[in-house]
Amino acid sequence: MSTPIFLVKKSDISQSQLASSESLALQAGQVRLRIDLFSFTANNITYASFGDAMKYWDFYPREDEWGVIPVWGFAEVVESLHDSIAPGQRFYGYYPPAAEVVLTPSRISPAGFSVSDGPRGQLAAVYNSYTNCSSDPFHAHGSEAVQCLLRPLFITSWLIDDFLADNSFFGSEAVLLSSASSKTAYGTAFCLSLQPAEQRPKIIGLTSPGNVAFSESLGCYDQVITYEQLESLSANLPCTYVDFAGNAALRHRIHTHFTQLKYSCSVGGTHVQELGGAKGLPGPKATLFFAPAQIAKRRDDWGGAVLNQRLVQSWQAFAQRVAQPGATWMDVEMHSAASANAAYASLLKGQLSPRSGQVWSLSNK
Numbered sequence: 001m002s003t004p005i006f007l008v009k010k011s012d013i014s015q016s017q018l019a020s021s022e023s024l025a026l027q028a029g030q031v032r033l034r035i036d037l038f039s040f041t042a043n044n045i046t047y048a049s050f051g052d053a054m055k056y057w058d059f060y061p062r063e064d065e066w067g068v069i070p071v072w073g074f075a076e077v078v079e080s081l082h083d084s085i086a087p088g089q090r091f092y093g094y095y096p097p098a099a100e101v102v103l104t105p106s107r108i109s110p111a112g113f114s115v116s117d118g119p120r121g122q123l124a125a126v127y128n129s130y131t132n133c134s135s136d137p138f139h140a141h142g143s144e145a146v147q148c149l150l151r152p153l154f155i156t157s158w159l160i161d162d163f164l165a166d167n168s169f170f171g172s173e174a175v176l177l178s179s180a181s182s183k184t185a186y187g188t189a190f191c192l193s194l195q196p197a198e199q200r201p202k203i204i205g206l207t208s209p210g211n212v213a214f215s216e217s218l219g220c221y222d223q224v225i226t227y228e229q230l231e232s233l234s235a236n237l238p239c240t241y242v243d244f245a246g247n248a249a250l251r252h253r254i255h256t257h258f259t260q261l262k263y264s265c266s267v268g269g270t271h272v273q274e275l276g277g278a279k280g281l282p283g284p285k286a287t288l289f290f291a292p293a294q295i296a297k298r299r300d301d302w303g304g305a306v307l308n309q310r311l312v313q314s315w316q317a318f319a320q321r322v323a324q325p326g327a328t329w330m331d332v333e334m335h336s337a338a339s340a341n342a343a344y345a346s347l348l349k350g351q352l353s354p355r356s357g358q359v360w361s362l363s364n365k
């Protein structure tokens with residue numbers, strides 16, 4: 001039997017196809033999961049853009065020129081040859097954009113399991129954990145689409161806010177966020193806006209002209225300006241740059257314009273056609289934000305239980321805000337196999353409204 005899987009050409013990620021792959025027979029210790037839904041955002045495009053450099057192609061490797069972009073979603077066990085995992089159990093985690101997947105679980109606990117066989121054993125642990133929905137404090141029935149869209153991004157948003165606060169905002173009077181309309185940026189702005197008013201810097205969103213009104217409507221930014229208007233801000237403003245766009249020319253303008261740039265934090269690359277290196281920049285070094293380092297620090301500072309509790313509390317506040325009646329934060333856009341290629345193309349070209357969140361389902365559940 002064959003099953004659908006979405007693939008992109010590794011050497012040219014604008015080429016995509018919905019292919020069929022053979023449904024593998026289970027070996028002892030393996031489980032088959034039906035992937036019910038998963039999100040697709042600029043974050044996944046970044047996985048593809050850095051597929052080789054950051055080993056994102058290695059999670060679900062293939063031997064041909066086509067790559068499997070990992071996605072965050074929910075899946076249900078439909079067949080099991082593992083003693084501790086039963087059909088019907090549901091897990092949140094890092095899946096292929098496909099209708100099903102065969103995994104070899106290890107380190108099983110009531111909270112979930114890990115995958116560490118083959119190349120997965122060499123990859124970042126954060127991507128190898130599968131969380132059992134029945135004991136997951138993040139999980140809420142009836143809102144899985146919003147969860148798979150925002151949860152993987154919000155954890156980074158929360159950690160960026162925590163990292164900046166933990167460093168007294170590097171003495172900044174303002175934090176500038178590029179791609180202010182992206183989900184990860186608005187999660188960050190949401191967390192920053194909840195910092196005590198007398199301590200927090202001004203939150204300034206930078207975005208493209210068409211996304212100014214949306215970014216303003218989120219109510220988390222103190223000011224939103226277009227990329228073109230950047231130089232209208234005072235050159236003496238002590239500030240931190242949190243870079244979600246990865247746009248090399250924009251980064252250069254920021255480092256040149258602000259004579260008191262205190263910190264430059266590289267998080268993403270939404271401007272996929274404008275990415276570039278950060279060599280020879282004036283001011284502070286552009287430093288890659290490494291979420292696992294801040295998690296490890298807080299686990300040491302607070303212990304795992306307190307860290308989890310704070311994260312869950314913040315997530316619930318954010319999820320509630322996004323789902324508020326009348327909130328304009330997100331419209332879930334559902335896609336099936338029939339619309340997969342077109343949906344991917346519009347995401348890659350940046351043609352989506354920032355309000356849209358794509359959720360795909362390739363299984364015929």
Ligand SMILES: NC(=O)c1ccc[n+]([C@@H]2O[C@H](COP(=O)([O-])OP(=O)(O)OC[C@H]3O[C@@H](n4cnc5c(N)ncnc54)[C@H](OP(=O)(O)O)[C@@H]3O)[C@@H](O)[C@H]2O)c1
Nearest residue numbers: 041042043046179181182183184207208268269270349350
């Ligand atoms: N390092 C980490 O741990 C981590 C974790 C999560 C996310 N991230 C990164 O954060 C970034 C945001 O991810 P997201 O999933 O939150 O994004 P998203 O919500 O899908 O972002 C949509 C926004 O990105 C910009 N954009 C998207 N495609 C574009 C294109 N082709 N050309 C120009 N602009 C484009 C537009 O914003 P503007 O008009 O406002 O520029 C658009 O409104 C990604 O690069 C992601 O990799 C990093």
